[in-house]
Amino acid sequence: MGILEKIGEIEREISRTQKNKATEYHLGLLKAKLAKYRQQLIEPTGKPGAKGEGFDVMKSGDARVALIGFPSVGKSTLLNTLTATHSESANYEFTTLTCIPGVIEYNGANIQLLDLPGIIEGAAAGKGRGRQVIAVARTADVVIMMLDATKKEIQRELLTKELESVGIRLNKQKPNIYFKQKKGGGISFNSTLPLTKCNEKLVQMILHEWKIFNAEVLFREDCTSDDFVDVILGSRVYLECIYVYNKIDQISIEEVDRLARMPDTVVVSCNVKLNLDYLLETVWEYLALVRVYTKKRGERPDFDGGLILRRGCTVEHVCHLIHRTIVNTFKYALVWGTSVKYSPQRVGLNHLMNHDDVIQIVKK
Ligand SMILES: Nc1nc2c(ncn2[C@@H]2O[C@H](COP(=O)(O)OP(=O)(O)OP(=O)(O)O)[C@@H](O)[C@H]2O)c(=O)[nH]1
Ligand SMILES: [K+]
Ligand SMILES: [Mg+2]
Numbered sequence: 001m002g003i004l005e006k007i008g009e010i011e012r013e014i015s016r017t018q019k020n021k022a023t024e025y026h027l028g029l030l031k032a033k034l035a036k037y038r039q040q041l042i043e044p045t046g047k048p049g050a051k052g053e054g055f056d057v058m059k060s061g062d063a064r065v066a067l068i069g070f071p072s073v074g075k076s077t078l079l080n081t082l083t084a085t086h087s088e089s090a091n092y093e094f095t096t097l098t099c100i101p102g103v104i105e106y107n108g109a110n111i112q113l114l115d116l117p118g119i120i121e122g123a124a125a126g127k128g129r130g131r132q133v134i135a136v137a138r139t140a141d142v143v144i145m146m147l148d149a150t151k152k153e154i155q156r157e158l159l160t161k162e163l164e165s166v167g168i169r170l171n172k173q174k175p176n177i178y179f180k181q182k183k184g185g186g187i188s189f190n191s192t193l194p195l196t197k198c199n200e201k202l203v204q205m206i207l208h209e210w211k212i213f214n215a216e217v218l219f220r221e222d223c224t225s226d227d228f229v230d231v232i233l234g235s236r237v238y239l240e241c242i243y244v245y246n247k248i249d250q251i252s253i254e255e256v257d258r259l260a261r262m263p264d265t266v267v268v269s270c271n272v273k274l275n276l277d278y279l280l281e282t283v284w285e286y287l288a289l290v291r292v293y294t295k296k297r298g299e300r301p302d303f304d305g306g307l308i309l310r311r312g313c314t315v316e317h318v319c320h321l322i323h324r325t326i327v328n329t330f331k332y333a334l335v336w337g338t339s340v341k342y343s344p345q346r347v348g349l350n351h352l353m354n355h356d357d358v359i360q361i362v363k364k
Helices: 003-016 021-042 075-082 130-137 154-164 200-209 225-233 253-260 276-287 315-322
Strands: 063-069 100-106 109-115 142-148 168-170 177-181 187-191 215-219 237-246 265-267 289-294 307-310 330-336 345-347 357-363
Touching (some): 021 200, 021 225, 063 075, 063 154, 075 100, 075 142, 075 237, 075 276, 100 276, 130 154, 154 168, 200 215, 200 225, 265 276, 315 330
Parallel strands (some): 142 237, 168 237
C-alpha cells in the first residue's frame, strides 16, 4: 500500500470514529499516524534531490510576502497592481505556471511580493504545482491567502487544511511544550498547569508511535495532542497570514461588511482598486518592520537612507546593520523619537527602537 492510500485509510477511519471520551486515545493515535505519513510524503527519503524542490527565486529586499490561493482568484492581478512587475492574468485557471517576484516599495522598505500558481485541492499530495508553491510559502515572512469573494466560504478552510497537512500553521503560536529526547531514563512527563485536552497516557502512546522511549516532556500550556505531534516533528512553520477577499466589486455591500469584520481579513478589489492602501498598511503591520534613521553629530538625519529592522530590535541590532565592528567601539547612543521619554535621550545597546526613531551613535 502506498503512503497516499494509507493516509486515505486513516482519514476515513478518523471520520468514521465518533469523538468522545472513550475514543480519545484511539483518535489521538490515528492523528499521530497521519502526521507521520504526511511527513514522509513531504520529505521523501532515499531519493537524492527529492527534497528542496521548489521555484528558485532569490530572496531580496527587506521581507518576503507570498500569494497563495486557488486558481483565478486574482493573485497576478494584485501583483500587477502593487508592483512594477507584470504577471499574465486571465479568466482561465493556471494562467500563472511559475513564481514571479515583484517589489512593493513601502515606508522606505523593499517588500518582495511573490505571485504563484494557483493551488488545487490535493496540492499537498503532489497535485498540480502544489509542492513547489508550498515550498515557497514556507520561506515567506507573511502569507497572503487570496480568496474570491464571490465563491463559497469553504475555500478558506480547504486551503488552510491543505497548508496544515504540509506543516504550515497560520496565525498560530508555536506550542509552549518543552521536549527533549534522551539516551535513557524512560519518559518523564510534567505540566505546569492542569491539562484538559491531552494527558500523560496519550503523550506516551504518541511517543511510542514515533519509537521514542526516552524523553523529557513539559507542557507549559494547555495544548492538544495535535500540538504535541507538531512539537515532536519540529519541522512546522508558523506563519502570519492575511486573508484577502478579492473581487468585492461583485458582491453586496452587506456581504463586504460581513467579510471585512472577520479576524486577519482585508477585503479588496484589484480591478477597481478598492482598499489597496489598507492592504499595504496591514502587510506592513504583519511584517512588523521598523524604519530607523541614522544621524551623524552636527548633521541632519539621513532621511533618504532609513534602515529597515524588525519590531523588537535594539540599538545593538542597529549597530550590526551599520557595520559589524561598531559594537566594539560603542559608548552610547542618542535617540530621538517615540521610544524615548526625552528627545534626544542617551541609551545603551539594549534600548528598544521604535518605527521612525532617529539614532546617533557615539563611539569610545
Ligand atoms: N470582478 C473582478 N475580477 C477580478 C478582480 N481581480 C481580478 N479579476 C479577474 O479574475 C481573473 C483571474 O485573475 P488572475 O490575476 O489571472 O488570477 P490568478 O489568481 O493569478 O490565477 P492563476 O494564475 O490562474 O492561478 C481575471 O479575469 C481578472 O481580470 C477584481 O477585483 N474584480
Ligand atoms: K487566471
Ligand atoms: Mg496568476
